[in-house]
Amino acid sequence: MPTAPLLTILGPTACGKTRLAVAVARVLGGEIISGDSRQVYRGMDIGTGKDLADYGIGQEAVPYHLIDIHPAGYHYSLFAFQQDFLQAYQDIVARRRHPILCGGSGLYIESIVRGYRLSPVPQNEALRRSLADKTLEELTAILASYQSLHNTTDVDLPARAIRAIEIADYNAHHPLPDRPFPEIASIVVGIDVPRELRRARITQRLDERLSEGLVEEVEALLAQGLTEEQLTYYGLEYKYVTAHVCGHIDFSTMRHDLEIAIHQFAKRQMTYFRGMERRGTTIHWIDGTLPLDAQRDAVLQLLKDVAS
RNA sequence: GGCACCUUGACCGAGUGGUUAGGUAGCGGUCUGCAAAACCGUUUACAGCAGUUCGAAUCUGCUAGGUGCCU
Numbered sequence: 001m002p003t004a005p006l007l008t009i010l011g012p013t014a015c016g017k018t019r020l021a022v023a024v025a026r027v028l029g030g031e032i033i034s035g036d037s038r039q040v041y042r043g044m045d046i047g048t049g050k051d052l053a054d055y056g057i058g059q060e061a062v063p064y065h066l067i068d069i070h071p072a073g074y075h076y077s078l079f080a081f082q083q084d085f086l087q088a089y090q091d092i093v094a095r096r097r098h099p100i101l102c103g104g105s106g107l108y109i110e111s112i113v114r115g116y117r118l119s120p121v122p123q124n125e126a127l128r129r130s131l132a133d134k135t136l137e138e139l140t141a142i143l144a145s146y147q148s149l150h151n152t153t154d155v156d157l158p159a160r161a162i163r164a165i166e167i168a169d170y171n172a173h174h175p176l177p178d179r180p181f182p183e184i185a186s187i188v189v190g191i192d193v194p195r196e197l198r199r200a201r202i203t204q205r206l207d208e209r210l211s212e213g214l215v216e217e218v219e220a221l222l223a224q225g226l227t228e229e230q231l232t233y234y235g236l237e238y239k240y241v242t243a244h245v246c247g248h249i250d251f252s253t254m255r256h257d258l259e260i261a262i263h264q265f266a267k268r269q270m271t272y273f274r275g276m277e278r279r280g281t282t283i284h285w286i287d288g289t290l291p292l293d294a295q296r297d298a299v300l301q302l303l304k305d306v307a308s
Numbered sequence: 309g310g311c312a313c314c315u316u317g318a319c320c321g322a323g324u325g326g327u328u329a330g331g332u333a334g335c336g337g338u339c340u341g342c343a344a345a346a347c348c349g350u351u352u353a354c355a356g357c358a359g360u361u362c363g364a365a366u367c368u369g370c371u372a373g374g375u376g377c378c379u
Contacts, residue, residue: 105343159342235343
């Protein structure tokens with residue numbers, strides 16, 4: 001399988017990733033693969049910031065992948081993303097187009113850039129039942145008996161620990177996948193926006209989304225039959241707007257608390273990207289305050305420099 | 309004008325002589341399976357000035373600002 005150079009564009013929410021990716025794609029003849037854990041769901045448009053209009057319309061449109069591929073209410077996952085990404089990537093490469101991975105879900109993007117090896121681990125109901133009554137402490141001990149604990153986020157919650165044990169148990173009885181995730185050489189570009197500007201943009205965009213019908217979008221999803229729990233699970237916009245629509249908080253509280261939550265989310269995204277750099281990924285930061293054309297040209301120049 | 313009460317860090321809020329809250333926000337971090345998740349760490353105080361005291365955010369006086377009542 002040929003490995004074409006992959007351009008990855010990442011950045012915190014509201015930094016202009018999509019617009020830059022589209023601008024670069026127009027020059028390169030590229031197609032965009034979304035690296036966003038929430039834009040996969042249909043009907044969740046305003047809250048996830050799909051901005052589909054940014055891709056253009058008609059024959060001028062830049063093709064995109066992994067957006068609107070599952071119904072709202074579905075639980076997407078890292079493993080599924082890797083599989084879906086690979087399929088889209090190979091398809092794009094086979095058609096001699098240029099793949100561009102663009103998104104803000106750090107874990108998802110890192111799983112591609114660093115080639116995480118994951119196996120398809122099905123749910124083990126018998127195992128889950130046997131673990132259901134264990135304390136978090138007991139679960140941690142059980143997990144430790146399978147493998148050295150490679151991180152702490154596995155044992156934050158019983159549900160997460162049980163899933164980690166499920167995976168460890170599966171891996172103990174099955175060989176690693178005979179076809180490991182291919183190493184895909186990628187040039188990673190990050191969009192850097194100064195903190196205060198980032199916050200201002202987030203606030204402005206939240207108000208735009210509210211006036212564009214964010215509340216109505218959530219009401220429509222509830223009317224479709226999605227439950228409050230399902231929507232709350234999706235976090236941020238869906239969590240807070242659902243709380244408002246269901247009468248738990250008033251509008252101004254929702255707007256205020258959601259604004260803070262998005263600011264915190266953007267900060268966590270930046271922390272994750274810095275962590276990626278520490279783990280060995282080179283991120284070429286582009287000044288997000290530059291005009292779009294200048295950002296695009298900076299990316300194109302970078303690609304040239306790397307190629308030579 | 310008189311009397312009373314109040315003034316704690318970005319915000320909320322406990323503390324009435326010696327140790328010293330806590331929460332929120334902010335900031336930093338963890339990270340190969342729900343990641344828009346979950347979790348961890350953490351800075352800035354006692355309105356100002358003078359005094360009492362071995363020692364004051366805590367007691368006294370004055371000043372500034374605020375709130376209420378009286379006239």
